Amino acid sequence: MTIHPFIHSLIQTKLDFQPLLLTFKLASITSILLLVIALPIAYWLVFGKFKGRGVVEALIGMPLVLPPSVIGFYLLLAFSPSHWFGALIEDWLGLRLVFSFQGLVIASILYSLPFMVYPIRAGLQSLPASLREASYTLGKSEWQTVVKVLIPNCKPAILTAFVLTFAHTVGEFGVVLMIGGNIPGVTKVASVAIYNEVEALNYPAANAYALVLFAITFIILLLVYSINNRLLRVRQPA
C-alpha cells in the first residue's frame, strides 16, 4: 500500500500545539465573560423601557457587517498607549492592550458581541409574557424571576449563543492580526498560525492546524444542535 506523499508529510509534521491551545483558551475566556456581559444587555433590550433601543441594537450588530480589519484598526488606535484610552488602561491597570492576550480578549468580546446577544434576546422574546407576570403575581422580584424562571426556560438559546460565540472566536483572524500580531504563546492563535505556515509554504503544517480546527468546531456544533433538538423536543406538549 502506498501513502499519498501529502498525507505522508502530514503525518510526519511535528505540530506545535501552542497556537491551538491559545485559540481555545481565548475562545473559552471570551465566551464566559461575554455570557456575563450579554445576559443583562439582552434582558435590557427585551424588557427595558428606554429610547434609542434601535441605536444600541445597530451598534451591537456592527461586527456582523464590518470587515474585521476595520474593527481591528480602530481597536489598534484606541488600545495604543499614545491614545487616551490605551494610556488610561496602562496608567490605571498597568495593562498594555496592543499585542497582548488581554487585548485579544477585549477585542474578541466586542467582535463576538452580536453572536451572544442576539440569540439570547431571541430566546427571551420567545417566552410568553405570562411567565414573567405569573412570577410577579406570585410575589417574586424581578431578579428572582430572571434567575429562576427566565434563564432556565431560555437554556437552548443560551447554549446556542455560547457555542456560536466560542466558534466565532475560534474562527477570528482579521482582528487578531491587527491588534495581536503574531507572538508565540501570547497572540499567535491557530488561525494566524495557519496563515504563517502558508506564507512559509509549509502546507502540511497549515493543513494539520486547519483540520484540527475544522474537526473540533464541527464536533462542538454537532453536539450543541443535538442537545438543543433534544431539549426542544422535550418542551413540545405531549
Next chain:
Amino acid sequence: MEIDFSLPGNSILALTGPSGAGKTTLLRQIAGLAIPGSGRVTFGQNQWLDTANGIHLPAQQRHIGFIFQDYALFPNMTVMQNLEFALTRNRNTELVGHLLETAGLTQLADRKPHQLSGGQQQRVALARALVREPELLLMDEPFAALDPDMQLQLQDLLLKLRRERPFTVILVTHDMGEIFRLADQVAIMENGRLTRIGTPGEVYLNDKIEGLLVYGEVLTLERNNETLTIHAWIDGKIRQLDIPSHLETQMQPGTRFTLHFGAGNSEIRVLKT
C-alpha cells in the same frame, strides 16, 4: 376605558362582554400588571393604586392570585416545584401538600407541565395561585379551553377551595353556565365601560324567577310548516325543542337563551351578552 365599581368582600364577580371591551385590561390593572392613565384601586383598607397621589403598588405587593388564559406554568419546574416557587420563606410547606391533594394532583407532583392535560394544567395553575393565600383571585377565561365535563370539575374545585378559605374572585368569562353557577355578581363590559352590574338574575332576567330555569345555546334551527324546531345545548346535553315561531328572527345558531318552566307555562328568553 372608564370604570367605576365596588365589590363586597368574599364574593364572586363574573366580568363578561364582547371581546375587545377591555375585560382583560381591567383585570391586569387590578393586578398591577398594567397601569391605567388615571384611576384608583382600593382593596379593603389598602390603597393599591391612586394615580392622583402617585401611589402604585407593584403586583408583588398586592397579594393577589392571577390565573392566566395560557395557565403560565413554569416549564422548567415540576408540578410540586411550581407550587413551592410561590411559597415565601417561613410559610407553611404543609399548605402545598394540602392544595395538591385537594386539587387531585398528588400523583402528578413530579410531572412537568408539558406532561399534563389541559384540565390538569388548569388545576396546577389554580393550586399555585392559592399558595400565597390571596384575598383576591383574578381569573382570565380560566375554563374556556376545557371540555364541558372538565369545566364543571374545575368550577367545583374552585367552590370547594373557597369553602375551605373564603376569598374574592373576579372572573372573565363568556360562559353563561359559568356565570349562573359561580357568580354572585355579574358585570357586563362594553367599549371600556360597565354597562350593567348586578346578580345574574337581575342582569339577565330582570324579574323574579319561580319554577325552573335552564340556559341553553342554539345549535340548529329547522322550520316545518308552522312549527319551529331547534336543537340546543342545554345543561351539557343536546336537546330538541319546539319553540314559538315568532322567535325565528331572534334565534340563530349560537344564540343563548334561558328556558323558564313556571307553574303551568314555560317561556323562552333570548339573552344578549
